[in-house]
Amino acid sequence: MATDYATLKKGGWMRQKQKNNFSLRVRVVGGNLTATQLAKIAEVAEKYGEGYAHLTSRQSVEIPFIKLENVEDVKAALAEGGVEPGVCGPRVRTITACQGEAVCPSGCIDTYALAKELDDRYFARELPHKFKFGVTGCQNNCLKAEENDVGIKGAIKVKWLEDKCIGCGLCAKTCRKGAIKVENKKVIFDESQCNFCGRCYKSCPTDAWEDTHGYIVSFGGLFGNNINKGETIIPFIEDKQKLLDICDAAITFFAENAKPGERFKYTIDRIGRDVFAKKITEVYNG
Amino acid sequence: MAEEFKIDDTIDITDVVCPTTFVKAKVALEELEEGQILSIRLNDGEPVQNVPRSIKEEGHEILKLDDNQDGTFTLIVKKVGD
Numbered sequence: 001m002a003t004d005y006a007t008l009k010k011g012g013w014m015r016q017k018q019k020n021n022f023s024l025r026v027r028v029v030g031g032n033l034t035a036t037q038l039a040k041i042a043e044v045a046e047k048y049g050e051g052y053a054h055l056t057s058r059q060s061v062e063i064p065f066i067k068l069e070n071v072e073d074v075k076a077a078l079a080e081g082g083v084e085p086g087v088c089g090p091r092v093r094t095i096t097a098c099q100g101e102a103v104c105p106s107g108c109i110d111t112y113a114l115a116k117e118l119d120d121r122y123f124a125r126e127l128p129h130k131f132k133f134g135v136t137g138c139q140n141n142c143l144k145a146e147e148n149d150v151g152i153k154g155a156i157k158v159k160w161l162e163d164k165c166i167g168c169g170l171c172a173k174t175c176r177k178g179a180i181k182v183e184n185k186k187v188i189f190d191e192s193q194c195n196f197c198g199r200c201y202k203s204c205p206t207d208a209w210e211d212t213h214g215y216i217v218s219f220g221g222l223f224g225n226n227i228n229k230g231e232t233i234i235p236f237i238e239d240k241q242k243l244l245d246i247c248d249a250a251i252t253f254f255a256e257n258a259k260p261g262e263r264f265k266y267t268i269d270r271i272g273r274d275v276f277a278k279k280i281t282e283v284y285n286g
Numbered sequence: 287m288a289e290e291f292k293i294d295d296t297i298d299i300t301d302v303v304c305p306t307t308f309v310k311a312k313v314a315l316e317e318l319e320e321g322q323i324l325s326i327r328l329n330d331g332e333p334v335q336n337v338p339r340s341i342k343e344e345g346h347e348i349l350k351l352d353d354n355q356d357g358t359f360t361l362i363v364k365k366v367g368d
Binding site: 207 | 338
């Protein structure tokens with residue numbers, strides 16, 4: 001019987017150069033695995049692989065050297081530890097995320113919760129080509145949002161609260177964009193220079209900055225054969241439902257317009273950046 | 287510089303680095319009674335960007351931060367709670 005490599009690849013079984021050997025990619029969300037899942041991966045790697053696992057460049061884990069005849073046994077064994085196979089090929093890939101505000105002092109949003117939501121919504125959806133989502137918690141951009149087809153970056157919009165301010169100047173010191181000046185104990189905030197990093201709010205010892213947490217989204221990032229930094233169309237998105245609506249619009253635009261094997265950036269370029277921007281802006285304003 | 291506040295104790299944390307900076311400040315605040323005021327001399331850079339916020343998160347009240355124009359700052363804190 002001929003081996004159906006396409007179906008195997010779709011289910012995360014990456015064909016190796018060694019005949020009848022596969023590197024199995026498992027499903028990971030936002031870079032987190034439970035101890036139980038890790039133990040099961042270790043067990044399967046010992047029993048069916050060569051006793052090691054590979055950490056992929058996008059936060060997944062692969063177990064190399066699984067033999068074709070063991071595919072079903074491996075699936076069953078992994079399922080016992082709550083580990084599912086991942087995906088490869090033309091579909092929505094692993095949703096990546098940094099640790100975000102649940103753990104990181106710099107985080108502006110709960111990246112894991114959002115990655116989980118995106119995973120539930122889109123993971124493995126069939127598309128004309130691969131489609132990557134990445135979620136980073138803040139402007140430090142540890143997760144490198146702009147290299148994804150859709151990159152999401154946590155952000156904080158601030159407003160100065162004069163009555164709580166003691167004019168200490170810490171916000172001006174921590175601001176990396178030169179958006180804040182303190183003169184005679186009074187803050188002068190140039191909102192046009194603000195990049196929504198939230199450092200002023202985080203450093204303030206008297207809670208004199210009001211914080212609204214939100215998202216900055218970029219589209220059309222690539223970091224493979226060609227490199228392109230994803231582009232932002234809407235500067236700051238406050239509402240999570242609006243963010244999800246915008247993700248829906250982006251993925252629908254790709255599904256409806258992309259040629260097979262064409263990455264999102266090239267679809268946007270071919271159809272027209274202005275056409276795409278109009279669509280996203282309509283959803284944002286809708 | 288801090289003439290408008292009656293300073294009950296003064297510490298200098300310019301000779302230590304994070305996280306000892308915050309630990310020294312915390313210990314000094316523990317020695318005080320509620321409502322008493324501590325003056326802390328701290329370095330520019332990481333200490334001044336982190337220590338005031340950390341003290342605030344412990345529940346104390348930041349009253350003032352002055353730039354001493356010599357690479358150090360003076361932070362005035364009122365102890366809140368026991």
